[in-house]
Amino acid sequence: MPSPKAAHILCIRFSAMGDVAMTVPVLIALTRAYPKLEITVVSKPFFEPFFLGIERVHFFGAEVKTKFKGVAGLYKLYKALKPEQFTAIADLHNVIRSKVLLSFFRLRGSQTAQIDKGRAEKKALTRETDKVFKPLKTTHQRYADVFGALGFPVQLKGDELLPKRKLNDTIQKAIGQEPYKWLGFAPFAAHEGKKYPLHLIDQVLSSLNKNPLKIILFGGGKEEEQLLNSFAAKYENCINVAGKFSFKEELALISHLDAMLAMDSGNGHMAALFGVPVVTLWGVTHPYLGFAPYGQPEENQITADRKKFPAIPTSAYGNKVPEGYERAMHSIQPETVLQRLSEILD
Structure with missing residues (x-):
């Protein structure tokens, strides 16, 4: 040793x-x-x-x-x-x-x-x-x-968090000065079985936009940027930051969120590092596999209906979607998501 x-x-x-x-x-x-x-x-x-x-x-x-x-x-x-x-x-x-x-x-x-x-x-x-x-x-x-x-046993207590990081002028100018709470929303994931359907994303954003919130959309890649731009153009309280900041700047922005809504993906983990409440949506994967964001309560992990889709989880990473499971994410109702976000933000 x-x-x-x-x-x-x-x-x-x-x-x-x-x-x-x-x-x-x-x-x-x-x-x-x-x-x-x-x-x-x-x-x-x-x-x-x-x-x-x-x-x-x-x-x-x-x-x-x-x-x-x-x-x-x-x-x-x-x-x-x-x-x-x-x-x-x-x-x-x-x-x-x-x-x-x-x-x-x-x-x-x-x-x-x-x-x-x-x-x-x-x-x-x-x-x-x-x-x-x-x-x-x-x-x-x-x-x-x-x-x-290796001889270094350690106990995880749940308070091993990063401090908030400083926001530079570029980020502050892009987000604006309204006295709103900041909600991050990362609706995409690496595999289709972990993505929330676009029409349900639209329903969630439509309801959230009625509240005094700054809804900050996260994503990556040209296709995702275009989709997020369309949402940002449709809803006045939404701003798309995909492709606008460096990764270092994006982490700083995430550290200041009041809550994050994400899929079983990296954005949820990033927000959890700073102690931000993270609501995650799980399609053909499941928190039981051990990939839930750090320190988040069980009620923040909203899963697909296993009575309708009993084979969930179908894979560890969401890359296997059996026939008939393409609509697993559809079983997560926008009302359920909105209710949990309301409980956190209020």
């Missing part, structure tokens, strides 16, 4: 956005519990803003699909990381890239530990027949377990 006084742990987690965001509360808990501990996170350069301001947490940006591509590239990354400075290696990803990188550290005798993703449990939860429908360990706890295996 390394001495906490001299310990420096390398954390490997290359993607995806929500999964990288979920490392933050665990790293905050670690630095609180072990005042001498140094941590370096290696991930995509884009994700660096997640870790700004966390004491004794450093960041190394690595483009593993270009500069550090393939086995030779990963060995180059290994050398660039200066392996002699680390006393232990935490693989929080457990994919081929991270395993190859980890193997180089093992060859030099470094202490290592890998995340147990619970693949067998998740398979039992997502299979169509003989489904074992029970809540699994959260991803946050799975990350914490890796550090426990």
Whole structure:
């Protein structure tokens, strides 16, 4: 076991956005519990803003699909990381890239530990027949377990949050000065089975627009930007910020929200990092898989009707939509969403 006084742990987690965001509360808990501990996170350069301001947490940006591509590239990354400075290696990803990188550290005798993703449990939860429908360990706890295996056990208390970040003049000018509460809305996700239908999004926005709210729309990609622009043009209280700010600026804006409405996607995780109340909508996935935003109460997670769609969750990531489950998201009524938002914002 390394001495906490001299310990420096390398954390490997290359993607995806929500999964990288979920490392933050665990790293905050670690630095609180072990005042001498140094941590370096290696991930995509884009994700660096997640870790700004966390004491004794450093960041190394690595483009593993270009500069550090393939086995030779990963060995180059290994050398660039200066392996002699680390006393232990935490693989929080457990994919081929991270395993190859980890193997180089093992060859030099470094202490290592890998995340147990619970693949067998998740398979039992997502299979169509003989489904074992029970809540699994959260991803946050799975990350914490890796550090426990390295000799640094840590307890997650729910208060491991980032402070609000300063809004620059560009953001403040774009959002405006009205004395309204700020509601973030991120209606899209990576897979169709996790997206709220457009006509239901429209119903939610139509009702929200009647209230003294600033509704801030988040998304990414040209198609999403166009759809969000159409909503912003239709409803006077809506503003679309997709593509308008840097990722660092977007995180600062999110930190000032009064609430966030999101799908099972990265935006919900980002808001939760700052203690923002997050209402999430779940289609063919389910919170039982362990991917709920950090510190959010169960009533904030609104799921599709499992009486109508009993095979939910159909996959861990929402990429599998069985025949007949295309309308799972339709079972989440706008009234249910609006009621929960009202309880939070009022």
